[in-house]
Amino acid sequence: xxxxxxxxxxxxxxxxxxxxxxxxxISGHATLYWYQQxxxxxxxxxxxxxxxxxxxxxxxxxxxFSAERLKGVDSTLKIQxxxxxxxxxYLCASxxxxxxxNEQFFGPGTRLTVL
Amino acid sequence: AQKVTQAQTEISVVEKEDVTLDCVxxxxxxxxxxxxxxxxxxxxxxFLIRRNSFDEQNEISGRYSWNFQKSTSSFxxxxxxxxxxxxxxxxxxxxxxxxxxxxxxxTLLAVQP
Numbered sequence: 159x160x161x162x163x164x165x166x167x168x169x170x171x172x173x174x175x176x177x178x179x180x181x182x183x184i185s186g187h188a189t190l191y192w193y194q195q196x197x198x199x200x201x202x203x204x205x206x207x208x209x210x211x212x213x214x215x216x217x218x219x220x221x222x223f224s225a226e227r228l229k230g231v232d233s234t235l236k237i238q239x240x241x242x243x244x245x246x247x248y249l250c251a252s253x254x255x256x257x258x259x260n261e262q263f264f265g266p267g268t269r270l271t272v273l
Numbered sequence: 274a275q276k277v278t279q280a281q282t283e284i285s286v287v288e289k290e291d292v293t294l295d296c297v298x299x300x301x302x303x304x305x306x307x308x309x310x311x312x313x314x315x316x317x318x319x320f321l322i323r324r325n326s327f328d329e330q331n332e333i334s335g336r337y338s339w340n341f342q343k344s345t346s347s348f349x350x351x352x353x354x355x356x357x358x359x360x361x362x363x364x365x366x367x368x369x370x371x372x373x374x375x376x377x378x379x380t381l382l383a384v385q386p
Contacts (some may be wrong), residue, residue: 189372198378198379199378199379200277200364200366200376200377200378200379201318201364201374201376202376203373203374206371206372206373213371214371214373247316249318251318253372256371256372257370257372259306259323259325260372261320261323262320262372262374263320264310264317264318264319265317266315266316266317267316267317269316
């Protein structure tokens with residue numbers, strides 16, 4: 159079974175530029191999550207999708223971050239414009255659905271450096 | 274509010290030693306789940322265990338064991354006879370009804386040969 163795929167693995171941009179990350183979850187997983195992991199910290203949930211609808215985006219900085227999952231499969235996370243403090247690893251995860259006993263499977267992450 | 278505390282930032286042990294990673298959680302949920310994940314240098318989070326709030330039985334899986342004590346809001350993780358391959362950052366997390374996970378800050382475990 160293929161795992162969660164993410165691209166790119168690394169991205170370096172200058173502040174005020176835009177960047178987009180892509181995630182392909184495990185086939186059949188209805189719930190998709192984007193986490194931000196700043197160096198030395200645990201992952202923090204940015205947004206949670208159930209199929210193509212948003213379940214929780216309470217910690218997403220909506221003035222600069224946006225995410226979509228149009229067909230309920232792949233998802234993109236965009237930052238526009240980027241700030242220095244956005245430097246982090248962005249992790250995508252998926253689960254069968256959003257019930258708590260369902261394990262979340264994580265992708266390898268995209269390491270973003272904002273200069 | 275939900276909060277997970279991993280007070281140990283870094284632990285260094287010599288191979289074959291036993292090591293315990295501490296986790297203390299706070300939640301207002303009556304039903305909740307606790308998790309441990311491993312993050313090796315490659316960066317991918319690897320699921321280790323999930324326990325629900327109604328099951329306080331300790332669990333053993335090979336060299337790994339978990340001690341869940343609701344009375345002290347703790348969910349500690351012990352590695353017996355540690356190996357170099359156990360070197361990683363370990364995260365404890367808590368999730369409520371909608372699977373929104375709250376992670377601790379992680380414990381970096383270094384196992385020296």
